[in-house]
Amino acid sequence: MHIHSWDADDLTFEPDYNTKAQRLVRFDGADEPYEGGAWVIVPPRTTMTEHINPDGESELFYVVSGTGDMEVAGERHRVKFGDTVFIPPHEKHLLVNDGDTPLVFLSLWWGGQPSDGAAAAQN
Numbered sequence: 822m823h824i825h826s827w828d829a830d831d832l833t834f835e836p837d838y839n840t841k842a843q844r845l846v847r848f849d850g851a852d853e854p855y856e857g858g859a860w861v862i863v864p865p866r867t868t869m870t871e872h873i874n875p876d877g878e879s880e881l882f883y884v885v886s887g888t889g890d891m892e893v894a895g896e897r898h899r900v901k902f903g904d905t906v907f908i909p910p911h912e913k914h915l916l917v918n919d920g921d922t923p924l925v926f927l928s929l930w931w932g933g934q935p936s937d938g939a940a941a942a943q944n
Contacts, residue, residue: 823848829923832862839863839870858929863889863918871915876933880908882916887924890917 825846832841838861845858856878863869871892874880882891884904891900894912908914910932918924 827860829862832860837870838872839867856931856933858927861926861928863887863916863924863926865918865921865923867918869916869918871913873911873913874908874930874933877910878930878933879910880914880928880930882906882908883927883929885925885927887918887922888920889924890919891915892917 825848827843829841832843834840835842841862841864842859845860882900882905884900884902884906886902888899888901890897891906891914893906893908893914900906900916916924916926
């Protein structure tokens with residue numbers, strides 16, 4: 822059995838997203854169904870930077886505590902504990918924590934393809 826734990830002191834500020842995060846650990850021998858992931862906290866009264874995922878990645882947000890407004894491709898909805906949000910490739914998205922408590926979610930992403938320039942640089 823492999824277990825990795827974290828607490829709020831382990832999270833680091835991610836200036837590109839204006840959030841605090843702890844990237845998921847990759848366990849030896851595990852066949853994860855995702856390419857990357859992180860526990861993420863959007864602090865109270867803070868907005869996650871609007872962005873488009875690189876290289877055409879898809880992403881899922883699993884909200885585990887707090888509330889806020891999630892916007893994907895210009896469509897905005899209220900999110901709370903228990904909500905799962907799918908972010909399709911190439912879509913702008915942001916998350917607004919307008920409350921007084923941290924908004925915590927698990928993010929998993931997959932399916933990104935290097936741009937033509939990155940692929941050429943690897944060859």
